[in-house]
Each structure stands twice: as structure tokens, then as C-alpha cells.
Amino acid sequence: MATIQALVPRMRDICGAGNVIIDPLELRTYECDGLTSHRCVPALVVLPGSAAEVAEVVALCARAGVPFVARGSGTGLSGGALPHESGVLIVMSRMRAIVEIDPVSRRAVVEPGVTNLAVSKAAAPFGLFYAPDPSSQVVCSVGGNVAENSGGAHCLKNGFTVHHVTGLEIVTPSGELTWLGDGTGVTTGYDLLGAFTGSEGTLGIVTKIVVKLMPVPEVVHLLLVAYSSTAEGGRAVSDIIAAGVLPAAIEMMDALAIEAAEEAVHCNYPAGAGAVLLVELDGPAAEVEAELSTVRALCEAAGATEIQAADDPAERAGIWAGRKSAFAAVGRISPAYIVQDGVVPRTSLGAVLARIAELSAEAGIRVANVFHAGDGNLHPLVLYDDSVPGQAEAAEKVSGAILDACLEHGGSITGEHGVGVDKSRYMPRMFGADDLDTMQLVRCAFDPAGLCNPGKIFPTPRLCGEVPGHRRAPHPAVVAGQAEIFLHGYRTGLGSRGPPGARRRLPVAHRWYCRRRGAGS
Amino acid sequence: MPGADGLVPSFVATPSSTAEVSALLREAAAAGLAVVPRGAGTGLAWGAPPSRCDLVVDLRSMDQVVEHEAGDLVARVQAGATIGQLAAAFGSGSGSGQQLALDVPAEATVGGVVATGTAGPRRFRYGAPRDLLIGITVVRADGVVAQAGGKVVKNVAGYDLGKLFAGSQGTLGVITEVAFRLHPLPAAVAWVTAEFGPAERAGAVTAVAAAAGSPLVPSAVELDWPGGSQRPLRIGVLLEGTGPGVAERSRQMSELLAAPGGITSIAETAPARWGVLPSSVTVVRVSFWVSSLGPVLDAVAAAGADTGVRPAVSGPAGAGALYACLDPGTADEDAVRFMTALRERVAGALESGGPRGGVTVLTAPPAVLAACRDGTVPGLALMRAVKDQFDPDHRMFPGRFGGGG
Numbered sequence: 017m018a019t020i021q022a023l024v025p026r027m028r029d030i031c032g033a034g035n036v037i038i039d040p041l042e043l044r045t046y047e048c049d050g051l052t053s054h055r056c057v058p059a060l061v062v063l064p065g066s067a068a069e070v071a072e073v074v075a076l077c078a079r080a081g082v083p084f085v086a087r088g089s090g091t092g093l094s095g096g097a098l099p100h101e102s103g104v105l106i107v108m109s110r111m112r113a114i115v116e117i118d119p120v121s122r123r124a125v126v127e128p129g130v131t132n133l134a135v136s137k138a139a140a141p142f143g144l145f146y147a148p149d150p151s152s153q154v155v156c157s158v159g160g161n162v163a164e165n166s167g168g169a170h171c172l173k174n175g176f177t178v179h180h181v182t183g184l185e186i187v188t189p190s191g192e193l194t195w196l197g198d199g200t201g202v203t204t205g206y207d208l209l210g211a212f213t214g215s216e217g218t219l220g221i222v223t224k225i226v227v228k229l230m231p232v233p234e235v236v237h238l239l240l241v242a243y244s245s246t247a248e249g250g251r252a253v254s255d256i257i258a259a260g261v262l263p264a265a266i267e268m269m270d271a272l273a274i275e276a277a278e279e280a281v282h283c284n285y286p287a288g289a290g291a292v293l294l295v296e297l298d299g300p301a302a303e304v305e306a307e308l309s310t311v312r313a314l315c316e317a318a319g320a321t322e323i324q325a326a327d328d329p330a331e332r333a334g335i336w337a338g339r340k341s342a343f344a345a346v347g348r349i350s351p352a353y354i355v356q357d358g359v360v361p362r363t364s365l366g367a368v369l370a371r372i373a374e375l376s377a378e379a380g381i382r383v384a385n386v387f388h389a390g391d392g393n394l395h396p397l398v399l400y401d402d403s404v405p406g407q408a409e410a411a412e413k414v415s416g417a418i419l420d421a422c423l424e425h426g427g428s429i430t431g432e433h434g435v436g437v438d439k440s441r442y443m444p445r446m447f448g449a450d451d452l453d454t455m456q457l458v459r460c461a462f463d464p465a466g467l468c469n470p471g472k473i474f475p476t477p478r479l480c481g482e483v484p485g486h487r488r489a490p491h492p493a494v495v496a497g498q499a500e501i502f503l504h505g506y507r508t509g510l511g512s513r514g515p516p517g518a519r520r521r522l523p524v525a526h527r528w529y530c531r532r533r534g535a536g537s
Numbered sequence: 538m539p540g541a542d543g544l545v546p547s548f549v550a551t552p553s554s555t556a557e558v559s560a561l562l563r564e565a566a567a568a569g570l571a572v573v574p575r576g577a578g579t580g581l582a583w584g585a586p587p588s589r590c591d592l593v594v595d596l597r598s599m600d601q602v603v604e605h606e607a608g609d610l611v612a613r614v615q616a617g618a619t620i621g622q623l624a625a626a627f628g629s630g631s632g633s634g635q636q637l638a639l640d641v642p643a644e645a646t647v648g649g650v651v652a653t654g655t656a657g658p659r660r661f662r663y664g665a666p667r668d669l670l671i672g673i674t675v676v677r678a679d680g681v682v683a684q685a686g687g688k689v690v691k692n693v694a695g696y697d698l699g700k701l702f703a704g705s706q707g708t709l710g711v712i713t714e715v716a717f718r719l720h721p722l723p724a725a726v727a728w729v730t731a732e733f734g735p736a737e738r739a740g741a742v743t744a745v746a747a748a749a750g751s752p753l754v755p756s757a758v759e760l761d762w763p764g765g766s767q768r769p770l771r772i773g774v775l776l777e778g779t780g781p782g783v784a785e786r787s788r789q790m791s792e793l794l795a796a797p798g799g800i801t802s803i804a805e806t807a808p809a810r811w812g813v814l815p816s817s818v819t820v821v822r823v824s825f826w827v828s829s830l831g832p833v834l835d836a837v838a839a840a841g842a843d844t845g846v847r848p849a850v851s852g853p854a855g856a857g858a859l860y861a862c863l864d865p866g867t868a869d870e871d872a873v874r875f876m877t878a879l880r881e882r883v884a885g886a887l888e889s890g891g892p893r894g895g896v897t898v899l900t901a902p903p904a905v906l907a908a909c910r911d912g913t914v915p916g917l918a919l920m921r922a923v924k925d926q927f928d929p930d931h932r933m934f935p936g937r938f939g940g941g942g
Contacts, residue, residue: 203665213697
């Protein structure tokens with residue numbers, strides 16, 4: 017701590033006195049991101065206003081050997097921006113300029129604090145939009161999107177952040193400003209731009225982003241299809257994909273998720289449905305009309321009990337509100353819940369949903385299912401009552417078992433929320449020691465000192481005095497019998513699980529939603 | 538000749554599994570051998586030749602389609618499988634009607650395509666191999682086998698090593714298996730072409746931007762300019778979709794291209810030279826923001842006029858890239874003079890304030906390559922650090938990595 021205090025005057029010189037936070041109460045407001053179960057008060061918070069300031073801040077940290085963590089809007093759901101207790105939290109929210117929009121090239125240059133939706137709003141007058149659309153897009157930052165390689169409901173057709181970023185200006189963990197990528201999308205040499213995107217803030221800090229913009233589709237159609245079960249809905253999804261139709265989005269919600277959404281936003285989904293499917297088709301009018309009739313027929317053949325079509329933007333927004341509110345809405349039907357994020361091959365959706373139902377029944381823990389059915393990305397919401405002893409632990413167990421089920425079917429432990437601190441302990445279930453060791457080579461190339469967002473993604477033990485990173489031999493402390501490596505254990509060695517009730521606090525992204533509803537819009 | 542570019546290797550190995558590649562690379566590491574991985578050899582001669590070559594690892598015996606689940610639109614294949622094999626396994630004749638959406642030669646291996654980052658005209662819509670790759674298995678220089686990604690289309694667990702190995706040209710390790718995201722084969726395709734006279738270069742530039750920015754969802758927007766300011770330019774736009782949809786979109790696209798003065802036609806087969814470079818002896822890639830296409834074409838013409846070299850220019854202009862191919866008979870010193878002039882002219886044409894593209898020599902005779910190395914590639918210091926971590930002894934395809942070593 018003494019070291020950190022010594023940095024304060026210099027930090028004030030760099031960022032301005034008003035942009036360096038040392039007051040304990042103010043520091044506390046940065047103790048967590050959207051995953052409120054992990055909390056850690058940073059030693060110092062700085063809010064740089066330019067790339068040059070970020071570079072100076074990082075260089076200062078690097079010279080002093082002080083860890084640093086970058087934070088965007090704080091909407092992440094895996095604790096990727098969890099501060100370090102003896103480190104500097106670098107908050108990017110002052111860097112929110114849209115530097116340039118070139119409609120002919122379909123490119124925008126933005127600073128990292130710009131919100132995702134602000135890019136599309138700025139591009140709209142030119143008939144363009146920014147495709148990645150995470151549910152938190154109103155508040156989440158583009159810099160955070162780059163760190164997490166964010167997707168969204170429409171990534172089924174349009175891809176993820178990594179497919180839409182063509183240049184990054186970054187500050188390396190040693191404090192140097194450099195560009196990755198030539199801004200066009202063409203790669204010369206190693207694709208460091210691709211490797212950096214989705215590295216969860218562990219390879220450096222983004223200070224400028226060149227993104228692709230896409231032409232707004234000529235037409236958009238949304239179908240809301242009701243089924244008596246998720247199995248029937250799942251069959252419709254497979255049939256649509258097998259027919260060679262690639263919708264912009266295919267989302268599914270089960271009965272419990274529908275109930276919650278209905279209670280929260282009165283979205284008027286068909287009463288009594290066991291599952292609803294949202295299928296959005298977009299593109300040239302000449303193609304979409306034909307696709308629409310194909311999809312409608314396939315949905316009917318799979319046993320649809322009701323189909324509603326929404327063509328105008330207001331109707332579509334009404335239907336999407338039910339889906340986008342789902343995470344926050346379960347707060348109305350359960351005192352506490354865990355948002356899980358796992359992926360399975362599309363063809364395993366039915367089997368994994370059945371397994372989730374089994375796990376839920378065995379444990380007596382309710383699970384609401386909301387998912388991106390088109391790409392197999394499940395978001396089971398594990399509901400529990402933290403006032404009942406043992407329920408939090410039981411819910412945690414169900415949540416972990418769901419990830420195991422995903423892995424058994426060849427899936428992934430995270431489709432879009434990231435590993436962060438929350439899932440680093442699951443990494444050894446998905447990857448072997450050699451795989452993780454090889455990933456550490458990349459870390460060592462960018463951040464040999466291990467100061468940039470340490471303790472995230474990888475389950476490496478944090479031994480005293482150790483520089484995290486690649487090792488070719490066992491750690492000296494292990495050889496000496498002084499330490500044990502918990503590679504396959506459950507320790508993240510970081511932060512701490514907050515009290516179970518902490519989960520009741522809505523993540524920032526969802527608080528926005530509640531406010532908007534409260535305002536009557 | 539199984540080696541590469543005149544060097545005769547001491548050993549050529551044809552492993553049939555990832556485990557065998559691992560064992561080979563452990564031996565090579567112990568003996569300090571320089572290793573050159575190869576597939577079908579279609580891209581082997583592109584770029585700098587190896588400076589040393591003791592062991593060639595020929596991956597053509599690893600040619601299995603490991604897994605293809607049609608409902609998942611995903612395939613897992615060994616690195617030595619050819620693009621033609623994939624088409625047979627899940628293309629139009631197979632009943633699946635799916636494709637790996639890259640325009641690359643049928644004889645090329647998937648490992649080679651990924652390692653070289655090769656894509657064709659449809660890069661405009663589907664991207665390069667890095668964009669379709671969802672999982673990878675590699676063997677490191679020290680023989681350690683590592684996997685990253687998986688076989689699901691959406692996955693953010695761990696670092697994406699696939700991105701790093703795609704385009705790494707065998708300099709970081711050997712790719713032994715990959716998983717790809719597939720796309721449905723379209724029911725119908727059409728090419729809309731527009732010819733512009735030599736004096737109508739500005740019209741062609743307008744047409745490229747209009748096509749690329751239109752909501753008609755073209756799959757490719759190509760420019761073909763056989764060279765010299767006196768030759769006409771051709772814009773080619775590929776549309777994919779349903780029969781009636783493609784017919785209607787072709788008509789609309791034709792109008793769009795005719796507006797700035799193009800003489801248009803619609804065909805169900807590809808125009809001449811589609812996705813084919815006139816020569817692969819000396820090829821320079823110019824990348825740019827599409828709004829700079831006009832100044833870039835001017836720069837190419839001016840560099841040609843300055844040096845008396847007349848390159849044929851073609852490529853995915855709508856995606857911000859063009860290839861300038863020099864006549865195979867071009868003298869080395871003329872090629873170097875042209876490259877130098879082109880770099881200067883293009884740098885002047887591209888706005889500053891951040892990278893807006895640049896000039897990269899993709900392949901050329903060794904003397905030309907050596908004279909045209911570019912030390913200004915963004916992130917070069919980090920690339921060197923990555924190379925040093927993965928291949929500390931610089932034994933993987935020595936000489937090929939542009940950053941030296």
C-alpha cells in the first residue's frame with residue numbers, strides 16, 4: 017500500500033487531481049462489476065482522459081511493480097474487471113469520443129468508453145449500424161466489448177466483436193502505445209488483433225478502436241412462436257438451420273422465464289406456453305419474404321401452438337423486451353439467482369435441457385432457461401432463496417453441474433460472459449495443463465511481469481512473490497515442498513465470494529432497465 | 538522436390554497423427570533441427586523461403602474429416618485434408634449442402650489454408666480463415682500439443698490461439714487439426730459485372746463503394762484492372778441466395794453499378810479471371826479504407842508510370858484490399874523500385890491519424906523480398922515477443938517470419 021500511496025501525486029499530475037480517487041467510500045463504489053458476488057476494493061482509482069494519459073499511468077504502475085486493472089462500464093458478468101486489492105483500477109469512462117465515422121469505408125473510430133449503442137446511433141444517419149449487440153448495449157462500453165469479445169442476440173448471423181474490429185490502439189502492459197491491425201481488416205504478420213480481442217483485459221488496455229459498420233438491413237421480420245415444450249421448440253431450431261436458413265437471431269425461453277418476463281414487462285407472450293421461440297430474419301426484401309414463409313412452415317410443422325409476426329419496429333421492440341428483460345425479471349420470482357453461461361452444439365440442446373431439468377428436480381432448485389438457441393448458448397438462471405440455509409450452496413452446485421453437462425456434450429464453459437474470476441476454476445475442466453500453458457506463452461509475450469489484470473482467466477495459483485506466467489519447470493516453492501498447486505482445485509486465490517444475498521443486487525446493466533421502466537417508457 | 542525453394546531437407550516425415558507430429562517435434566527440438574511444415578504446397582513458395590530446412594513435416598497423411606454434424610454446421614478436420622475432400626464430404630453432392638466459405642484451390646490442405654490465411658473474393662462477406670476457425674490443435678516447437686477453442690460456434694473460454702496460428706505460416710508451430718464453422722450452400726448465385734473505360738476510373742471507384750455499402754448483401758465485390766492507365770476496369774459482384782431473391786437483387790445491383798457509368802451484365806457463371814491472380818511471382822497487397830480507393834488506384838498508376846512497371850491489379854476492393862501482380866519477366870531492381878515508389882505513393886494517399894492500410898509484399902524473388910522488408914507493421918515488437926515465446930530457438934520455418942528469425 018505504501019507503494020501505491022507514493023504513486024498518488026504522480027497520478028494526479030498525469031490525470032488531474034479530480035480524476036484520482038483515494039477516498040475509501042468512493043473507492044468502494046468500484047468494488048465489483050456486473051457480477052456482484054465477487055468484491056474487492058481497489059487501492060486507487062484513476063480516470064485518464066486520453067491514450068497518452070493511460071500510457072503514462074500504466075508505465076508508472078509497471079515501473080513500480082503495481083498491478084492494474086482496466087474497467088469500462090462495469091457491466092461484465094464474470095468479474096473480469098474485479099479490482100486488485102493492492103492495485104490501480106483504470107476507469108476508461110472519460111474516454112468516450114466518437115473520433116470518426118467514414119460512411120463510405122463503413123468504419124468508425126471510437127474511444128473505449130463509448131457505449132455500444134452510441135456507435136449504432138452515430139452511424140444511423142448514414143444507414144449503417146454496429147452489429148455486436150450485447151443485451152447491456154445501452155451502457156456497456158466498446159472497450160469492454162473488445163476485452164470480452166462480446167456477442168449478443170444477433171451474433172448468430174453477424175459474428176462477434178472480433179469479426180467487427182479492424183484496428184486497436186493499445187497501451188501494452190509496459191506502458192507503450194501501439195496499434196494492432198492496419199485498420200482495414202487485412203492482417204500482416206501475426207493476428208495480434210484477433211488474439212487480443214477477448215483476452216479479458218489481460219494483455220493490455222485498449223485506447224482506440226476501429227470498427228466495421230454494416231448497412232442497415234432492408235427489412236426485418238420477427239416471429240414469436242409458442243410451443244408446449246422446449247423439445248418442440250428445439251426441433252424447430254434444428255429444422256430451420258438444416259433448411260439452410262440463417263436467421264439474424266433465434267432465441268428461446270422456457271415456461272419459468274416466460275412467467276418472470278410476463279410479470280416484469282407484460283410482454284404478452286402466449287399464455288400457458290411451455291416455450292417461446294423468437295426468430296428474427298433480416299436482409300434484402302427479395303430474400304427475406306421467401307425465408308419467412310419457409311421458417312413459418314417449419315415452425316408449424318414442429319408443433320407451434322401460436323405464431324405472432326411483428327414487422328414494425330415498435331411491435332418488435334415489445335417482443336424483444338420480454339427476452340432482454342429476462343435476466344433481471346427472474347429477480348421478481350426468486351429472492352436470489354445465478355446467471356449461468358454455457359454453450360453446447362446446437363444438436364445437443366435437447367439433451368442438455370433434459371439434463372438441466374433432471375439436475376433441477378434432484379436438487380429442488382428451480383432453473384429458468386433463456387438462451388440463444390441458434391448458436392447453442394444457454395443462459396440457465398438458477399433460482400434460490402438465500403434465507404434458506406444450504407440453498408446458495410445447492411444452487412452453486414447445480415450451476416456447476418450445468419457446465420459439466422455442457423462440456424460432456426463438447427461445449428464450452430462460456431459463450432459470451434467470459435471467464436474472469438468467476439470461471440477460472442472451471443478452465444482445467446475444459447482445457448488440459450498443456451493447453452493452459454500454451455495460452456500463458458501469449459501472456460508472457462505481452463505481459464512478462466504479470467501486472468495486467470492478474471488472476472483472471474487462468475487458474476494458476478498466486479504464490480507469494482511469484483510472477484504469474486509461463487514456467488518451464490515446477491515452481492521453486494513447489495519443489496521445495498513449501499507450496500501446493502491447486503491446478504484442479506476450486507481456489508481462484510482472488511477476491512472472495514460475497515454473502516449469498518449479494519446476488520440479489522441487480523447488475524448495473526439491469527438496473528438501467530428497471531429505471532427505464534420506472535420512467536414509464 | 539519435397540522441401541522448399543531449393544533447400545534439400547535432411548528428413549521428410551509424413552506423420553499420420555497429432556501424437557506422431559508431437560514425437561517428431563520433440564526429436565527435432567532435441568537435435569536442434571529447423572522444421573518446415575507443409576501441406577499440398579500450393580502456398581509454400583509464397584513469402585520468404587526458409588533459411589534453413591532440416592526436417593519437412595508433410596501433413597498430407599493426416600487427411601481425415603474427424604467429425605461433421607450437419608445440424609451444427611460445424612466440421613472438425615485434420616490439417617492434411619484438402620478443400621476438395623471437404624466439398625465431397627459435406628458439399629452439394631453429399632446431401633448436407635454445406636460449405637467452408639473460402640475460395641481456395643481444391644487441392645490445398647485446410648492446414649495450409651489456415652496457416653497462410655488464404656481467402657478469395659468472398660472474404661468480403663465471410664472473412665478469412667481466422668473468421669471461420671472455431672477450434673485448433675497445434676504442436677509447439679518443443680513438441681507440446683495444445684488445443685484452443687472447441688467445436689461450438691460461440692465460445693470465449695481462454696485465449697484464442699487459433700487467431701494467432703491463422704496466417705502464422707508455420708512459424709509458431711504445426712497445425713494438426715482444425716474445427717470450422719460452415720455455411721449452407723446457396724440455392725442460387727449470380728455475378729453482376731460492370732465495365733468502365735480507362736477514362737472512367739472515378740466511376741468504377743463510386744461503383745465499388747456503392748456495391749460494398751448496399752443492403753443487397755453482396756458476397757464479393759471485386760475489381761479487376763489488367764494494368765496500365767489505358768486499360769478498362771471491371772467490377773464484379775457476387776450475389777448468393779434463393780433463385781428469385783438472387784434474380785431480383787442482381788437487377789437492383791446492376792442498376793447500382795450502371796448509375797456511375799458502368800456497362801453491366803448478369804451471369805450465372807463467374808467472369809474470366811474471377812479470384813485468380815494473373816501471376817504469383819511478385820505480388821504486392823495494398824490495403825486501404827474504401828473511401829481511399831480512388832487515391833490508391835492513382836498511386837498504383839503513378840508508381841507504375843514512375844518506374845515503367847505495369848502491374849495487373851485485382852482483388853476484393855470492396856473489402857479494402859487489392860493485389861498488384863508484376864509481370865514475371867520484371868527485373869528485380871525494377872520490382873524494388875516499383876515497390877518503393879508504391880509505398881511512398883500509397884502512404885501519401887492514405888490519411889494519417891491511425892493505420893488506414895498499407896503495402897505488403899506477399900511474395901517476390903528472394904532479393905526483392907529482402908530489399909522490401911517492412912519494419913513499420915503495427916505491433917511488430919509484440920509479434921517478435923510472441924515468436925520468441927513459441928519458438929525461442931527460431932527453428933520453425935526459419936526465415937519466413939517477417940519480423941526476422
